[in-house]
Amino acid sequence: MIGALGLALGVVLGLLLQPDVPFWLQPYLPIAVVAALDAVFGALRAFLDGIFDDKVFVVSFISNVLIAALIVYLGDQLGVGGQLSTGVIVVLGIRIFSNVAAIRRHLFHA
Amino acid sequence: MPDRTSDPSTRTESTEPTGRQRLRAAMHARWSRGQAVVGVLLAVLGFAAVVQVRANDADEVFVGAREGDLIALINTLALATDRAEAEIADLRRTRDSLQDDAESTATAIAVARERADTLGILAGTLPAEGPGIRITVEAQAGELGSEQLLNGLQELRNAGAEAIEINDEVRVVAQSGLTEGPDGRLAVDGVLLDPPYVIDVIGDPHTLATALEFDGGFIEEVEAVAGSVSVEQLDTVDVTSTRRPVPPRFANPVEEE
Numbered sequence: 001m002i003g004a005l006g007l008a009l010g011v012v013l014g015l016l017l018q019p020d021v022p023f024w025l026q027p028y029l030p031i032a033v034v035a036a037l038d039a040v041f042g043a044l045r046a047f048l049d050g051i052f053d054d055k056v057f058v059v060s061f062i063s064n065v066l067i068a069a070l071i072v073y074l075g076d077q078l079g080v081g082g083q084l085s086t087g088v089i090v091v092l093g094i095r096i097f098s099n100v101a102a103i104r105r106h107l108f109h110a
Numbered sequence: 111m112p113d114r115t116s117d118p119s120t121r122t123e124s125t126e127p128t129g130r131q132r133l134r135a136a137m138h139a140r141w142s143r144g145q146a147v148v149g150v151l152l153a154v155l156g157f158a159a160v161v162q163v164r165a166n167d168a169d170e171v172f173v174g175a176r177e178g179d180l181i182a183l184i185n186t187l188a189l190a191t192d193r194a195e196a197e198i199a200d201l202r203r204t205r206d207s208l209q210d211d212a213e214s215t216a217t218a219i220a221v222a223r224e225r226a227d228t229l230g231i232l233a234g235t236l237p238a239e240g241p242g243i244r245i246t247v248e249a250q251a252g253e254l255g256s257e258q259l260l261n262g263l264q265e266l267r268n269a270g271a272e273a274i275e276i277n278d279e280v281r282v283v284a285q286s287g288l289t290e291g292p293d294g295r296l297a298v299d300g301v302l303l304d305p306p307y308v309i310d311v312i313g314d315p316h317t318l319a320t321a322l323e324f325d326g327g328f329i330e331e332v333e334a335v336a337g338s339v340s341v342e343q344l345d346t347v348d349v350t351s352t353r354r355p356v357p358p359r360f361a362n363p364v365e366e367e
Contacts, residue, residue, distance in 0.1 A: 006149030010156025014164070021165040029162045037157045043148070048132055054144030061151050107130060 027076065028069040031088055035068035036061060038092045041099040048106040068092075231273055234281035234353035238273040240345035242312040242321055245328075246340045249305050252294025253336030259296060259307075260288050262328035266311050269321030273312040273349040277303050281353040299353075306337075314342035 019031055039061040046052045068088055075084030175183075230236030238354050245262075247254060263282060266274060274282040280298040289297045311318055319341050321326040329339045 002145040002149040003152045005185075006153035006158045009149075010153035010158075011160050013153070014157045014160030018164060019161055021161055026165070029158060029165070033155065033159050033162050036158070040155060041154065050132065054147055058147055058151065060179070106128070107133070 027081065028072055031068040031072050031085055032065045034089055035064040035093050038095050038099070039064045041096050041103070044101045045099045045106075048103060101109075138324040140223070154196045159179055167255055169290065188272050194316075232283070233355050234273070234351075235355050237352055238312055238349045239346055240272070240312040241315050242271075242273075242310065242343075243315050244342045244344055244347060245307075245309040245311065246310070247305070247307040247332055247337060247343075248339075249332070249335075249337035251305055254296065254305070254332060255309065255335070256288040256296055258328070258331050258335065260330060262322065263288075265321045265328055266309075266313070266318060269311040269313060269317045271318060275310045275349040275351050277308050278301065278310070279324050279351055281349065281351045285356065309349050310349055312349055319343055 039057070043052060043057040045057070060091060071088050072081060072085055073082040078084075136232050165233070168197050180242075227236065231238045263274065276282060276298055280286070280303065282298060286299050289300070289303045291297045294307070296307065322339075322341060
């Protein structure tokens with residue numbers, strides 16, 4: 001409940017403030033957002049499994065974001081930033097899909 | 111198969127809450143540290159997602175443009191920038207030269223104006239004021255001849271008279287002609303003057319007065335033939351009458367190289 005409230009609050013804040021993305025953050029923000037989404041869906045699945053732990057969620061959330069940013073940074077340094085970003089997105093996308101499938105089975109038994 | 115229905119998975123479902131029940135319970139969850147942390151992280155996520163979506167919207171124009179197109183676009187922009195910069199430099203140069211022009215024009219105008227003032231006073235086209243003397247000649251018509259007046263004017267000019275006027279009526283300049291009217295009155299440039307003759311002169315008062323007073327000078331000469339002469343040295347003499355300039359008909363200036 002509080003999580004949903006927090007999400008709504010963040011969206012409203014973003015809409016109201018309309019901040020510009022700082023230039024140095026521009027390549028990392030999209031990947032970081034996707035990584036965070038992955039962490040959130042994983043957490044939701046764990047919650048429905050009854051094994052949710054807020055400590056685990058915090059750690060996975062932050063480490064997901066950091067690792068995603070690190071991979072993009074590394075890719076940029078190696079000159080394969082675009083490809084590596086795509087790879088990260090694909091992997092995270094697969095994870096999100098599998099998590100969502102698990103959530104779906106929990107909620108709809110289907 | 112009765113065994114199947116009573117296998118561990120169904121048993122755990124009956125003892126453990128299902129996903130839906132957990133979700134329903136979470137909706138009524140009490141405030142706790144874990145919930146707060148999750149809320150904060152989700153707020154950050156929502157914020158970042160919205161910001162990213164907005165940032166993405168901003169430059170959607172070039173999304174999907176091909177590399178070649180983008181390069182051409184950049185080249186066009188670079189060319190436009192070059193042209194604009196060249197234009198700026200051009201305009202700046204023009205502005206500088208115009209500024210120089212304006213300054214020299216202003217100087218030329220100031221010089222010309224000064225010269226026009228000087229010439230205007232010399233030619234009698236401008237009224238003038240300044241320190242000087244006022245000479246009053248008490249004489250009957252016919253007693254004072256043009257000769258004496260001419261000599262007097264000559265002496266005044268020698269003493270540095272800059273503007274001369276008689277009876278507030280006639281400005282005496284280089285072209286002025288002195289004549290005598292039929293009844294013996296003096297005439298300057300054809301204007302008949304009534305005695306007493308009052309001559310206003312602008313110049314150094316002391317020098318002018320001295321120039322008139324020496325032996326055989328204007329005062330003695332006039333007093334030998336008629337009346338009396340009085341000279342006042344004044345701080346301000348107004349020479350108000352002017353003379354219309356006569357453009358030369360025959361004389362042409364010689365062009366100087």
